Amino acid sequence: MSQPLTLYTNPQSRGRIARWMLEEVGRPYETVLLDYGTTMKAPDYLAINPMGKVPAIRHGETVVTEAAAICAYLADACPEAGLAPPAGDPARGPYYRWMFFIAGPLEAAVTNKALGFVVPPGREMMAGYGSFEDVLNALEGMLSATDYIAGGRFSAADLYVGSSLNFGMTFGVVEKRPAFERYWARLAERPALTRANAIDDALLTPKAD
Known part of the structure; x- marks a missing residue:
């Protein structure tokens, strides 16, 4: 997971779920703070998430939105963190x-x-x-x-x-x-x-x- 990792968030949002997941993963990441109604709806961010909401992450060129998807993605992208059962495991x-x-x-x-x-x-x-x-x-x-x-x-x-x-x-x-x-x-x-x-x-x- 050597590609840069960025979290788009607001501290009064489900972005807290994504940040917790990033802290569990333990990889360095950049944080981009967005405000409701302004930067969250600005063209630059709408190009990342057309819904204009947070959280979102960018991993290299891969963008993932929705807190559940972010959790699942990061768990698979960082298997060494042990946050998902391996493929084939009944769990x-x-x-x-x-x-x-x-x-x-x-x-x-x-x-x-x-x-x-x-x-x-x-x-x-x-x-x-x-x-x-x-x-x-x-x-x-x-x-x-x-x-x-x-x-x-x-x-x-x-x-x-x-x-x-x-x-x-x-x-x-x-x-x-x-x-x-x-x-x-x-x-x-x-x-x-x-x-x-x-x-x-x-x-x-x-x-x-």
Whole structure:
């Protein structure tokens, strides 16, 4: 991974997930800070991400957007970090399953709940995720049975799942079920997360003139 690596982010965004992943990988990277409504919508950045949102990474000439995709990409690009089960390992199944369960059903369910949208009775099949309770119950069942998602050790799937759960619990959209809190408490002790949070928290503090 000798090609330059750049993170496009804002400290008040899902860019925190990507930064945590980069700190876990342990490779040097440059940070480009973007502001909502201005530089995030400027032509230079829209050429990188036409959606005009963060995070995004550039690795050499490769651009990756979407937090889940960034986590999966970096885990495979830096196998020495041990953040993804190797190809052929049965743990690769739950690794992908739950990472994209969060990116799909949980993301949609949480967004709808935050917006006050409730799937009408009898229309659950059209929503894809069924109901909000279905999503939380499925996740709770999995996290009640294991400390880590893939092969009994921390992986990029835990990073993404844990980040999303913590965000939901912090803002009161996801209820603080014991299995969720125990899971996040394990992940919150990661040194890479401490480093990532320190970097982003410092960016939130206005600099003195």
